[in-house]
Amino acid sequence: MGLHPAVAAVRHGVRRAIAGLERDHAVLVACSGGADSLALLSATVFEARRPGVRVIGVTVDHGLQEGSAAHAARVVDQMAALGADETATARVHVDPAGLGIEAAARRARYDVLEQMRVHFDARSVLLGHTRDDQAETVLLGLARGSGGRSIAGMRRSFDHNDRPLLDVARADTVAACLAEGIEFWDDPHNSDPGFARVRVRQRVLPVLEDELGPGVAATLARTADQVRDDVEALDGIALASYERIGGPEGLDREELEELPRAVATRVLRLAALAAGARDSELFHVHVTALHGLALGAINGEVQLPGHVTAYCDGSRLLFRPTAVAG
Numbered sequence: 001m002g003l004h005p006a007v008a009a010v011r012h013g014v015r016r017a018i019a020g021l022e023r024d025h026a027v028l029v030a031c032s033g034g035a036d037s038l039a040l041l042s043a044t045v046f047e048a049r050r051p052g053v054r055v056i057g058v059t060v061d062h063g064l065q066e067g068s069a070a071h072a073a074r075v076v077d078q079m080a081a082l083g084a085d086e087t088a089t090a091r092v093h094v095d096p097a098g099l100g101i102e103a104a105a106r107r108a109r110y111d112v113l114e115q116m117r118v119h120f121d122a123r124s125v126l127l128g129h130t131r132d133d134q135a136e137t138v139l140l141g142l143a144r145g146s147g148g149r150s151i152a153g154m155r156r157s158f159d160h161n162d163r164p165l166l167d168v169a170r171a172d173t174v175a176a177c178l179a180e181g182i183e184f185w186d187d188p189h190n191s192d193p194g195f196a197r198v199r200v201r202q203r204v205l206p207v208l209e210d211e212l213g214p215g216v217a218a219t220l221a222r223t224a225d226q227v228r229d230d231v232e233a234l235d236g237i238a239l240a241s242y243e244r245i246g247g248p249e250g251l252d253r254e255e256l257e258e259l260p261r262a263v264a265t266r267v268l269r270l271a272a273l274a275a276g277a278r279d280s281e282l283f284h285v286h287v288t289a290l291h292g293l294a295l296g297a298i299n300g301e302v303q304l305p306g307h308v309t310a311y312c313d314g315s316r317l318l319f320r321p322t323a324v325a326g
């Protein structure tokens with residue numbers, strides 16, 4: 001019997017991701033025990049064999065659900081049975097204060113995976129996000145309305161992380177597990193309609209598929225790829241412009257006026273961040289106000305999150321710490 005097409009699709013993604021690795025290099029696979037990450041691990045073991053790359057399987061125990069330690073132990077056994085050279089459980093403490101539980105768990109997970117990567121001297125961390133995850137991310141970003149970056153989806157690689165399955169359908173990771181006799185775990189979170197992502201998965205995408213035809217997830221993911229190229233190009237141009245016209249003495253307003261709006265707003269964001277504005281609360285409305293101020297459409301000052309005030313002085317747009325009353 002030939003190779004199952006779903007297994008071939010998963011292996012194809014992995015082959016590209018580890019193409020640069022050589023004998024005795026190590027790669028870390030982040031494994032939740034779901035179909036996506038177990039299919040990813042199995043394919044990585046297969047693809048790593050010929051170059052002689054070591055495969056490290058790591059599962060993160062967030063300690064948030066009853067029985068999470070037992071679940072992690074089962075995943076570790078599975079990873080070993082699938083042929084991982086080494087396995088580990090990373091336990092994290094999730095502090096939900098500020099970020100909220102989901103974001104705090106994600107932050108803790110990415111931090112500990114990076115620590116494990118360094119610990120095992122691995123070249124990269126492979127994550128099992130699929131094309132469907134990407135489509136959901138694009139739709140959620142579209143609804144959030146925070147511009148190109150929010151619909152550019154997840155990056156294929158960042159820092160030392162890779163997402164080899166971004167072109168692979170989630171159904172194919174399930175089919176690959178079934179074809180290889182891998183028992184996978186269905187995370188109850190993945191079907192809890194309390195999460196916006198789950199509602200997109202269960203209700204929004206199926207309607208789009210019905211009304212616009214099958215393949216919507218793939219086209220959304222393709223859109224993300226194209227938008228990301230554009231966003232990254234604009235970011236690069238903006239950084240170069242900022243380095244040219246910005247500095248400790250603020251921004252040159254005439255030079256700023258010459259820039260296309262998409263570049264100017266990015267330059268203003270960079271300048272505001274350099275002046276100490278708080279990234280997570282610096283919204284488009286602030287940047288638009290800064291633009292108005294620089295062009296003379298708004299008079300006075302603009303207050304930015306993080307206690308930064310922007311103002312104009314002749315030809316320059318400047319920033320200073322906001323004076324605290326009392």
Ligand SMILES: Nc1ncnc2c1ncn2[C@@H]1O[C@H](COP(=O)(O)OP(=O)(O)OP(=O)(O)O)[C@@H](O)[C@H]1O
Nearest residue numbers: 030031032036037058059060061106126127128129
């Ligand atoms: N507990 C875990 N241990 C190890 N890896 C995990 C764990 N949870 C998720 N991952 C990794 O992240 C990938 C995506 O998982 P999932 O879609 O459940 O997470 P998510 O919360 O949507 O992720 P993100 O927040 O990064 O978008 C998995 O395929 C796996 O590689």
